[in-house]
Amino acid sequence: MRIVYVNGEYLPENEARISIFDRGFLMADGVYEVTSVLDGKLIDYDGHAVRLNRSLEALEMRNPISKDDLLEVHRELVRVNEIDEGLIYLQITRGSDGDRDFVFPDPETTVPTIVLFTQAKPGLAENPVAERGIKVISIEDIRWGRRDIKTVQLLYPSMGKMMAKKAGCDDAWMVEDGCVTEGTSNNAYIVKGNKIITRALSHDILHGITRAAVMRFAKEAQMEVEERNFTIDEAKQADEAFVTSASAFVMPVVEIDGVALGSGKPGRVAPRLREIYLDEMRRVAV
Template sequence: MSQVYLNGAFMAPQDAHISPLDRGFLFADGIYEVIPAYNGVLFRFEEHLVRLERSLAETAIANPHSRDQWRQLCEQLIQRNGGGNLSIYLQVTRGATEKRDHAFPNPPVPPTVFMMTGNIAVPAADSPDTATGSKAITLDDIRWARCDIKSVSLLPNSLLRQQAVAAGASEAILLRDGFVTEGSASNVFIVAESTVITPPKSHAILGGITRDLVVELCHRHHIPVEEREITESQLRQADEIWVTSSTREIVPIIQLNNSAVGIGTPGPVWKTVARHYVSFKRRLCGLQDQE
């Protein structure tokens, strides 16, 4: 049976309960992380913890655990759920108060900590020669101005993703003032004239752990890469489009708004980067000896 973690204890999901006065429930006053584990090994754990700490600091929520404590909790949760390839969802809210009030509780109350696992589907990058790619549409970015915080306030993202699903696509690529920001639940890359391009970090996008690793791998393997603005026109004319996230890794987009991207199949640069990514993952998680 699967187990979750809530405020100091592991338990069955049906036994986990929070107060209806929890500020995460009332105000979406909380942050979260999603950390993948392969072969039971946490992937890029330190990078995820740095982002977690940043989100907590930006929202003035007290960090309830040290990095070592977070690691121990994550590893215990993986073991209790059978190991293998899992994602860990980790959420911290400002906690439960005696009354509903927009202002932060004074004195502060203990944060609410919830963790659970989910299965990770086999990513497209694991089989670059047989990957079929995905479809995306473009939509106006209707989200708030602090998308760099990994907030649980995801209603705009959900509405945007649902519009994509209703249109037969798997992702919505978002545009703000004529420029690409990110996907509804992903970062965006394009390839133009053999150069990999992704929007620079700002308050308009979440600094993705997979995004950063892709940039790192491009530098390491001498693949031209730039972090700069992408216009809507450049997106539409791109030779390749990818979206990245911690659980889906690097997904090739082969159709944008019902028009083929490039020749309508996963491109050669994506295949090269996908192979480097999978090799790095396997080495880090003990699935092979060498990159």
């Protein structure tokens, strides 16, 4: 039986409860983070903790737990659930004041809800999908304007995943004004010649923790990186492409809207970045 964490308690998952009036349930009024676990250790925990606070501050929501205490919760969940490779999901909502109202409840009297649980993912690092790459489709990006806040409003990304699945593909890249914003749950990149191209940080995309690390490693490896918008047509003409996320790390993209990139197999840049990322992040994992 999996052990989860709810509002200060470690509980068997079938005993975990939150209020039906919780604003995360009623209003999607909450934020989340997902941290990978490799070799029983947390990958880039500090980055996720910093972004969590950024998201909470953007929504004027208080954090009910300190960074150090939150780290101990993560470690305890890894320990009691015997996670060697997997994920830890964290969600904080504005809580419940016992009823439903569009107006925020008084933060002095309404305690935020905090939930964490683990997902065992054996083979997370040695994912065979990374050997063949993924196929994506393009869809219109119709999400709200603050995509940089990691909220639990994930209905459209879920719909995008289903659109891709129905098309026989693995994921979808969202497009706004002709340019790619990001994937449904990842940041998007193309490679042309020796140059890695990805959209610059703004309110338009999530400020990916894996993105930040991969960009740093790419520059340290003397790879050229350009942060700018790119069109979906430009993406289809790229030599290769890839996505980054906390759960996929660096994942090659080999096809966009039925158009094969390069040889139709992972190129040289994405696999090399995946190797560097996994080596470096394992070295500094906590």
